[in-house]
Amino acid sequence: MKAKGERRKTAGGMRKGSRRSAVGGQRKAVSSERSAPRILTRAEFDRLIDELVAKCAVYAPVAVEETGKLEFRRIGSSSEVKLEGLADVGVVGQLGLRPKELLFPQCEVLFHFSPSEPGRMVEPEPPQEQVLFGVRPCDGAAVAFLDRFFSGRSDSSAPSDIYYRARRERTTLVGLACNRPADTCFCRAVGGSPSGTTGLDLLLTDLSDGFLAEPVTEKGAALVADMPVASQADMEKKQRLAENAGQAITTTIDTASLKRRLDRTLVSEGSGPADAVWQALSLPCVNCGVCTFLCPTCRCFDVTDEEFRGRGRRMRVWDSCQFTLYSRHASGHNPRATPHSRFRNRVMDKFSYTVAMVGELSCVGCGRCISACPNGIDIRETVETLLKMLPE
């Protein structure tokens, strides 16, 4: 009883029978009795956000003053959250909204040290509980991929990455279905869906007059447990929106055939005819690496030390296989010395290597690399050419 009383106290201002400790629970699949979709008016939604803000870090799409573009920012109040039009991917764009950074920061301190005390290392404080609102289904799928890659679960020879895991265990992902995908979206071609729930804890669908909230995990269910259950009409409306969104994505990729073709090029003897294909495809590529930094499944990092006035820290910082230095040995020898070999490595990683490593493609069809490429390289066209030019 005491614990309950305390909970009430910390969640001051909440209604009777309210959401209790909605964050920090297990990411296990939602039980059937808690899986019923709920309905949230904007007022309910705002109340949910404000309750969470009092308890943990809440990130949501916010219109950034300088650019007017939406970005995930830590918010202090529901009034900052911009959800209107968010389900319209073409208008909002993808580039500003990057949940990856909140689970796998671009720079992350591994530990602090002092060079005058060799051997003494202090790890940073554990990360805070965080809830992310407005995560796109493709990004949810990307987080599910990162979970597998960093966990070592599907690959017992590699240990779990404790820094990623610490953040992930303290994160709740609230997705928002894409009602109107952008013309760069192709999630359905790579096993996703504009209303997919993979990797998410709760999926919201914008029904114009409110949000439909579908629990995916117990963590997600806890957020909306006291909201009214959605009506049949709400469900039908969601169904129509999801179907329309799905139909808007027309790209298809025979990923199995593509992997077979790519795998045939994995030979060490000579360059072969496939090399000419890669050279032609990579011609516009300047190896700037923007595709890899924006890619929600790209996860390479460098480890580097910083020291200033007797205080030091070892950090990990995003890196990109598109850069020459990425693979260059200390001797100067570089296994991927040519620009096209680096271009190939990225495409192979997405459609072949990670399937071999953890059993999953690492392209979720978000289309960020298409929007951001300074030279107009479109991964869909790249893949189409590979399917045409490489023998099965």
Next chain:
Amino acid sequence: MTANPYRPIPVRIEQVTIENEARDLKSFELSFVNEEHRKGWHFVPGQFAFLSIAGVGEAPFGIASAPSEPLLRFTVKRIGTFTTALHELDRGSIIGLRGPYGNSYPWDLMTGRDVVIVSGGFSFTTLRATLVHILQPENRPGFGDVTVIYGARSPGELLYKEELKELEKRPDLRLVICVDRLNGADWPKTEGLVPNVLRQVAPAATNAVALVCGPPVMIRFTHPVLKELGFSPDRVFLSLENRMKCGIGKCGHCNIGPKFVCKDGPVFSYQELLTLPQEY
């Protein structure tokens, strides 16, 4: 909290040995600062570890000592930022260590078979560990004939010279040390490039396993000779060194196709390498 795989454990430099005339190769012999770390450290020849200097960074190196030896040895060429900083350290300095990482030489396959070791330059380190391990009195009966071909550019560039001179006397080991040019030196006795010397020595391939480690150019010319001698690709093993940052299959740098040198290697059979892009 589970053990942090990125966190190095403290080790003390007990001994520093300059290994070559150019004075850019030094061996560092290390002891564990904490007894519990020493007890928890188990490795197999062929594995590698990261050495770490706070404020400078870290880098991976093959373990040059055998598990039976009291001190952990790394032989390091001064070539970049980290190795330059390491070369400046003296006995008594505390540095960091994490590992051991990677697979090892194929000990199960090697057991009961002849072992042929082919090595060039300063990559002899993990093969020295392998050789010392095989030659342990309790281990030696488990292997057939052992042949070692080890070459360097010049006599002054050979690693572990005193030890090699002792090993040359052993009746249970065929050790051929060669240099590209003798330049009038009276030791070693053989002049020639490693692949050519290998052809002359011609160890029997039947029931043998070959372990190869050396610079890319040596590896390129050694393969055809091993093939001539009758070694099938699944009996030839190479130890690779790609740039790497984490050692545990996360940072991405050392990939060769879908394999990571750090956790799927560093030892690969030639057979396996034939199915991977030539990115090493």
